[in-house]
Amino acid sequence: MHTVEQKLKERIKELTCLYEVTSLIVNSDYEQIEEVLRAIAACMQRAWQFNEETYVELKTPLTTIRTEKKAEEFVFLQSPIKVFNEERGYIKVGYPSPKYTPDDFLVEEKQLLDNICLEVGNLLERKEIKENQEAIRRQVEQGDRLRILGEITAGIAHELNTPLANILGFTELLKERVEGDSKAEKDLDKIITNTIFSREVVKKLMFFACEMPQERTSLNIVPVIEDAIDLLRTTLRQNDINCKLNTDKKEIVLKMDKIQLTQVLFNLIVNAIYFSPPQSTILVDVRENNGNVVLKISDEGSGIPKDKAETIFAPFFTTKPVGEGSGLGLSVVHGIVKSHQGTIGHAPNKPKGTIFTIKFPKTV
Known part of the structure; x- marks a missing residue:
């Protein structure tokens, strides 16, 4: 049986733990979730009545945190971590077995464990919401960039079509004038080949910019x-x-x-x-x-x-x-x-x- 003083001491440890966990979560950086979860596990280890022998395991989709083991076998108190009402992990607290049994856990410790799991689940929910918002923002920005790029490429394509047609036409005429000069003909063929390639790129730009009418x-x-x-x-x-x-x-x-x-x-x-x-x-x-x-x-x-x-x-x-x-x-x-x-x-x-x-x- 616990004395009134012992019970009060345990309640203070539990409340202190819950306060520290809440503070860690409120001030957490979503880029450093693993450090936050590690700090939460350390807080929990201090909060249980046999804290020097307590083992904490905290598992989420992001990482698994384990404190130092003081034994090979344990009895555990466990609660699930839920994210959007879906079980995504758990936290379990253990005492060395057979030295301790499940009866050695306090009712208040079970309540504390449930509350911490709820807080961790809320943290993971907020992280997921923020990541989704960032993904949507990036998609919107990408859409804007593509729209602007489409307008620019449409203008470029229109501007390039005429000079490319002129280059191709005049090169064909020049090729007729230098007939018999194999070196000049070879150079002009290179101009024609590269002009045709450039014209194909322009055509693709027109497709990309949705400038080609559909039938x-x-x-x-x-x-x-x-x-x-x-x-x-x-x-x-x-x-x-x-x-x-x-x-x-x-x-x-x-x-x-x-x-x-x-x-x-x-x-x-x-x-x-x-x-x-x-x-x-x-x-x-x-x-x-x-x-x-x-x-x-x-x-x-x-x-x-x-x-x-x-x-x-x-x-x-x-x-x-x-x-x-x-x-x-x-x-x-x-x-x-x-x-x-x-x-x-x-x-x-x-x-x-x-x-x-x-x-x-x-x-x-």
Whole structure:
């Protein structure tokens, strides 16, 4: 039995612990949660009646904190940590066994443990809310940046079209005048090649900036896909790569812009060719599924690095060497798919490579 003085002493320890825990949580830095939880465990260790032998284990999705063990076996008092009413961890306090039994824990200690678990759960909730708010803020900022970038690129594209056309036209005329001069013809061919490349970049900028008008019609997309693959047969043959089309129907009707669908297919298949090894296969699979048309393009290449997975659709981002990619191909694809109310994602292929999956709703 505890004397009145002992009971009072224990109540003071418990209240002090609760005050310290509350102060730690109120003044906590969300970037230093582990330090806060470690301090809470130390406070709890001091608050229990046999504090010199008390062992505390605090487990959350972020980390697990354990105080020093003074024995091998323990009897425990345990309470769950709940975040948004979902159990995400626990705190348990132990005494060495068989020296102590569960009856040695005080009723007030159980109440204190429940209160601390509630406070820790509230702390984790606030941290999660703040992180969600930060994520939303970043998305809004990214959306604003992309909108501004779209306006800028549209203006740049319009300004570049005319001089590029002039360069190409005058270079062709100049090539006729220097006929027979192989060195000059070779230099002019380089100008023409680079001008055409620049014009293609401008065209992609126009797509990215949504400046290319859409002409949506109901069309059978299967022959459109077959034509796109046939147009790339030479490139496929040069790289010793095979491309197969799998479909469960010969007619899959979808309302969309035929040219933009071809642009999507070209970009994804050309990307797959670039990263695929010789004698590999690119598989194009198209199906109707639950009111959607699902288009999958899979390759056997090196795959997308994990640290690049979230940025591959960003404009001007490319994993290709300098001069071999504009960084606009996948952002153009993403823009076209979104403008048709579709979705696009990617996942690793097995045993290696990447699968791009596009879903278009048939109701649009």
